[in-house]
Amino acid sequence: MSLKSSRIPNYQRRKATDAIMRGLVLLATACAIVPLVLIIGYVVVIGGGALSWEFFTDVYQPPMTATTMDMIGAAPGGDVPFDPNDPFAHLNPGALTGADPVDEKGADILEAPARGGVFHAIVGTLLVTSLAVLIAMPIGILAGVFLSEFPGNSVATVVRFACDVLSGAPSIVVGVVAYILIVNARNPDTGQPYGFSGIAGAIALTFLMVPTITRTTEEVLKLVPEATREAALAMGATTWYSTFTVVIPTALSGIVTGIMLAFARGAGETAPLIMTVLGSNVLVTSLLQPIAALPLVTYRYTESPFPSENTLAWGSAFVLMMLVLAVNILVRIATRNRLRLQ
Amino acid sequence: MTIAPIPTQATIEIRNLKPYYGKRLAVRPVNMTIEPNKITAIIGPSGCGKSTVLRCLNRMHETILGARAEGQVLLNDENIYAPDVDPMLVRRKIGMVFQQPIALRTRSIFENIAIGLRLAGINNKHVLAERVEASLRAAVLWDEVKDKLNQAGTALSGGQQQRLSIARTIAVAPEVILFDEPCSALDPISTLKIEELLLELRKQYTIVIVTHNMQQAARISDNTAVFMVDTDDGVPTGVLVEYNQTAKIFTQPDDPRTEDYVSGRVG
Numbered sequence: 179m180s181l182k183s184s185r186i187p188n189y190q191r192r193k194a195t196d197a198i199m200r201g202l203v204l205l206a207t208a209c210a211i212v213p214l215v216l217i218i219g220y221v222v223v224i225g226g227g228a229l230s231w232e233f234f235t236d237v238y239q240p241p242m243t244a245t246t247m248d249m250i251g252a253a254p255g256g257d258v259p260f261d262p263n264d265p266f267a268h269l270n271p272g273a274l275t276g277a278d279p280v281d282e283k284g285a286d287i288l289e290a291p292a293r294g295g296v297f298h299a300i301v302g303t304l305l306v307t308s309l310a311v312l313i314a315m316p317i318g319i320l321a322g323v324f325l326s327e328f329p330g331n332s333v334a335t336v337v338r339f340a341c342d343v344l345s346g347a348p349s350i351v352v353g354v355v356a357y358i359l360i361v362n363a364r365n366p367d368t369g370q371p372y373g374f375s376g377i378a379g380a381i382a383l384t385f386l387m388v389p390t391i392t393r394t395t396e397e398v399l400k401l402v403p404e405a406t407r408e409a410a411l412a413m414g415a416t417t418w419y420s421t422f423t424v425v426i427p428t429a430l431s432g433i434v435t436g437i438m439l440a441f442a443r444g445a446g447e448t449a450p451l452i453m454t455v456l457g458s459n460v461l462v463t464s465l466l467q468p469i470a471a472l473p474l475v476t477y478r479y480t481e482s483p484f485p486s487e488n489t490l491a492w493g494s495a496f497v498l499m500m501l502v503l504a505v506n507i508l509v510r511i512a513t514r515n516r517l518r519l520q
Numbered sequence: 521m522t523i524a525p526i527p528t529q530a531t532i533e534i535r536n537l538k539p540y541y542g543k544r545l546a547v548r549p550v551n552m553t554i555e556p557n558k559i560t561a562i563i564g565p566s567g568c569g570k571s572t573v574l575r576c577l578n579r580m581h582e583t584i585l586g587a588r589a590e591g592q593v594l595l596n597d598e599n600i601y602a603p604d605v606d607p608m609l610v611r612r613k614i615g616m617v618f619q620q621p622i623a624l625r626t627r628s629i630f631e632n633i634a635i636g637l638r639l640a641g642i643n644n645k646h647v648l649a650e651r652v653e654a655s656l657r658a659a660v661l662w663d664e665v666k667d668k669l670n671q672a673g674t675a676l677s678g679g680q681q682q683r684l685s686i687a688r689t690i691a692v693a694p695e696v697i698l699f700d701e702p703c704s705a706l707d708p709i710s711t712l713k714i715e716e717l718l719l720e721l722r723k724q725y726t727i728v729i730v731t732h733n734m735q736q737a738a739r740i741s742d743n744t745a746v747f748m749v750d751t752d753d754g755v756p757t758g759v760l761v762e763y764n765q766t767a768k769i770f771t772q773p774d775d776p777r778t779e780d781y782v783s784g785r786v787g
Binding site: 423424 | 578580583585586608609610611612615616617618619620622624625626627635636639640685688689692
């Protein structure tokens with residue numbers, strides 16, 4: 179057996195095959211990364227450009243350069259005093275319809291600079307998604323504990339299967355179900371449907387979050403060594419005590435990761451929100467009314483003919499991404515293990 | 521601060537104990553009496569059911585899915601398998617230390633011990649501190665960790681973690697301590713420390729130790745039980761072949777299988 183490569187049969191062919199396969203693997207990896215880089219890069223470049231202080235603090239403003247005062251001023255006999263109780267009394271209809279080109283500013287709508295912001299959507303997304311996480315967290319974690327700590331019964335098998343199916347269900351289906359069950363349900367007192375509301379959206383998102391939290395919790399709890407449970411049981415702990423004081427703290431970072439995944443998914447979902455919270459252009463803080471949300475702003479204004487509204491859509495996409503990232507980092511800092519290995 | 525040594529004098533009498541995994545009988549009926557304040561060693565080749573029998577003594581066996589046991593185990597004449605007995609209370613009386621040292625992650629050295637005390641309903645800070653110190657002293661770990669009680673338990677070495685596990689077991693004041701191959705993951709020096717500790721603990725507790733190290737059994741135990749693997753209808757089943765004083769087991773055993781095993785001819 180010689181160590182010289184020239185003596186090995188087919189040496190060149192083997193080397194070439196190795197190089198080709200390695201190249202293919204790298205190529206496939208690059209192809210997989212391209213869309214991700216494109217999406218993030220596009221959102222950061224275009225959406226990031228839309229950002230300004232006003233973008234975070236202001237709510238939606240319609241795209242036009244004319245202000246209310248302009249229109250009032252353009253009304254015939256412009257020196258009529260302004261009546262605060264009837265803002266439309268002295269409005270020049272021509273300024274709005276553009277039928278009568280008395281106001282040149284009305285024609286500039288397509289070139290109107292971006293104005294307004296998405297404060298109402300940030301508030302709406304945080305409210306709806308937080309409520310959804312608050313509902314989904316106890317259900318998901320407890321169901322995950324059930325699957326992991328009480329395995330091997332038929333109920334667990336059914337629950338696990340249902341979770342897998344539900345986590346793959348199209349979100350529009352979940353939206354339709356929530357629409358039928360909540361939005362369209364009739365209030366027994368008034369006979370009227372409950373209508374679109376933030377709560378309906380939160381419940382729809384809960385449907386999507388629970389399977390993610392349940393399965394992640396189950397998987398990370400299974401990673402906790404059996405010996406850890408036995409140590410707790412051997413001290414005379416009940417299964418409940420061992421699970422909640424020993425097993426869950428050990429797996430906490432993994433469980434938090436599951437919740438973060440669920441939060442990220444919920445914050446980015448659009449389809450269920452269209453059918454449940456509807457959206458809003460003003461700041462709403464009541465979860466009983468239609469409320470704004472970042473993905474809804476993105477969805478609604480991406481196809482708008484007005485460039486200023488398109489900018490709003492890109493900006494809200496960027497804010498949504500940053501929001502998920504920021505919450506992720508904050509929660510990680512809050513739950514990291516404070517015991518250092520010294 | 522030390523624990524006032526009150527010998528507990530706990531005797532365990534095993535009567536017709538039959539551990540099962542599902543429908544399979546793991547060990548043929550076991551009958552033996554474990555004497556108080558002595559170290560009883562259980563030795564035998566792999567798969568002979570020595571750990572299974574040990575785990576039956578504090579009802580840890582049944583925590584494995586599908587596992588159960590029939591027969592009686594009497595702790596001071598009280599059957600721990602009686603229908604109205606709570607396994608949790610049994611495990612506080614009969615503690616257990618495992619093969620892998622277990623320092624609970626996410627908990628400091630102090631909390632690793634205190635968790636058992638809190639479990640027993642002790643929440644007073646001073647009492648906790650006293651009992652934790654006493655337990656760590658009893659496990660001969662106090663001098664090594666007294667300055668770093670707030671550090672992670674996992675920062676300790678393997679041998680220290682095993683003594684931490686023992687301290688945690690001692691903290692809930694058991695009468696009997698079961699050891700399941702406590703030294704097989706440790707180096708010789710840590711093993712020596714654990715063995716010295718066991719001889720010290722014997723004065724106060726009844727100790728049962730499973731070991732696959734025959735020299736260890738010969739060094740520290742007073743009585744030794746030898747288990748072997750036999751075959752029932754093609755299924756390997758454990759069987760207790762001999763239980764006697766350690767000196768007799770290692771010098772003039774009654775059963776030829778014991779002689780073959782302790783002299784290294786089989787197993």
